[in-house]
Amino acid sequence: MGSAQEEGARLPAEEPFSDLDLSGDFDCPICQEVFKTPIRTKTCKHVFCKHCFVAAVRACGPHCPMCRGPVSEDEKRATDVARRMRTRRGRCRACGSCSVFSQMRKHYKYCRKYREEYGDPVVPRAQGTVSGGAQSTATNRNLAAVHDRRPVLGPESMSMTYSCPYCQQPGLSDMSLVQHCRGNHVGNPAPVVCPICAATSWGNPNYYSTNFIGHLNQRHRFSYDSYTVRPHFTKN
Numbered sequence: 001m002g003s004a005q006e007e008g009a010r011l012p013a014e015e016p017f018s019d020l021d022l023s024g025d026f027d028c029p030i031c032q033e034v035f036k037t038p039i040r041t042k043t044c045k046h047v048f049c050k051h052c053f054v055a056a057v058r059a060c061g062p063h064c065p066m067c068r069g070p071v072s073e074d075e076k077r078a079t080d081v082a083r084r085m086r087t088r089r090g091r092c093r094a095c096g097s098c099s100v101f102s103q104m105r106k107h108y109k110y111c112r113k114y115r116e117e118y119g120d121p122v123v124p125r126a127q128g129t130v131s132g133g134a135q136s137t138a139t140n141r142n143l144a145a146v147h148d149r150r151p152v153l154g155p156e157s158m159s160m161t162y163s164c165p166y167c168q169q170p171g172l173s174d175m176s177l178v179q180h181c182r183g184n185h186v187g188n189p190a191p192v193v194c195p196i197c198a199a200t201s202w203g204n205p206n207y208y209s210t211n212f213i214g215h216l217n218q219r220h221r222f223s224y225d226s227y228t229v230r231p232h233f234t235k236n
Contacts (some may be wrong), residue, residue, distance in 0.1 A: 024103045026085055028052050029066055034104040035085065040078035044069040047078050049052050093218070096117065117211040118218055119197065119204065160199055165192035165212070174223050178216045186213055196220055 024032050030052035037050040046066045048056075056065045057073045064071050085101035092107055093098065093113035099107045108114045162177050164169045164186045174196050191210045197203035197219070209215045 026081070026088070026090070026104075029055060029222065032221060033108070034101055035078075036105055038078040038081040038085075040076045040081070041069070041071045041075050043071065049076070049082055117209070117214050119194070119207050119209055119215065156163060160196075162195040162199075166190065167193060174220060176219050181213060181216055188212075194219075 004076065026051040028035050028038075029046070033049070034102055035047065035049050038047050039050045039053055040047045041064050043065050044064050046064055048065065053065070053071075054073055057063075057071065061137075062071055062073070063069065079117060082102070087100065089098050089100050090104065092111055093099065094108075094117050095111055097107070097111075108118075110131070144212075161171050161173055164172060164177060164180055166181065166188055169180065172180055177196065189210075191208035192212050193205060193208055194203070194212065194215055198205035
């Protein structure tokens with residue numbers, strides 16, 4: 001039996017509007033945001049943002065990020081999902097205001113409460129593009145100025161490890177960091193930089209989250225290592 005997130009990402013074209021779960025059916029499994037230019041895989045029918053999907057395929061090969069089934073980089077747009085997003089309404093997860101899902105990302109961009117809690121909406125870029133490379137270079141320069149927040153490669157794998165931004169405990173994988181903070185730092189009001197986001201090409205290493213636990217719960221329910229190639233860093 002598939003997970004709730006996996007089932008939420010599989011939207012058959014003929015499914016009636018009344019059967020949709022508005023709390024998650026329009027969330028991309030990779031970026032955890034409302035779909036932007038949704039595409040559907042031909043073989044397994046999973047739906048992703050186009051940018052997220054292309055980045056995942058270029059990083060990890062022609063496999064579905066959800067079920068590892070065969071896919072191609074040029075999967076077709078999920079026009080039925082885009083159409084539903086233009087008619088179905090949902091609430092902002094931060095301020096509670098209503099909007100059609102096709103406009104929700106625009107709302108998040110300007111919603112002060114959302115940005116305070118979760119940071120800027122993420123837009124993963126495909127590896128190998130000019131814009132993605134330029135942004136990655138700029139991010140790498142910014143990361144060089146924050147040595148204490150720089151992730152390092154784990155000794156037994158090519159996955160990243162991080163230090164807790166609250167207590168500086170080192171050597172945590174992304175999912176271990178999430179569990180550590182949930183178990184030890186709930187209620188800590190200190191604004192901190194998310195080390196996981198800071199290591200991505202689209203993250204802002206200078207953004208301090210005022211609700212880091214909420215950010216982790218929303219943005220890091222799954223490991224980005226499953227979908228993207230991270231920049232590699234070493235300690236000085």
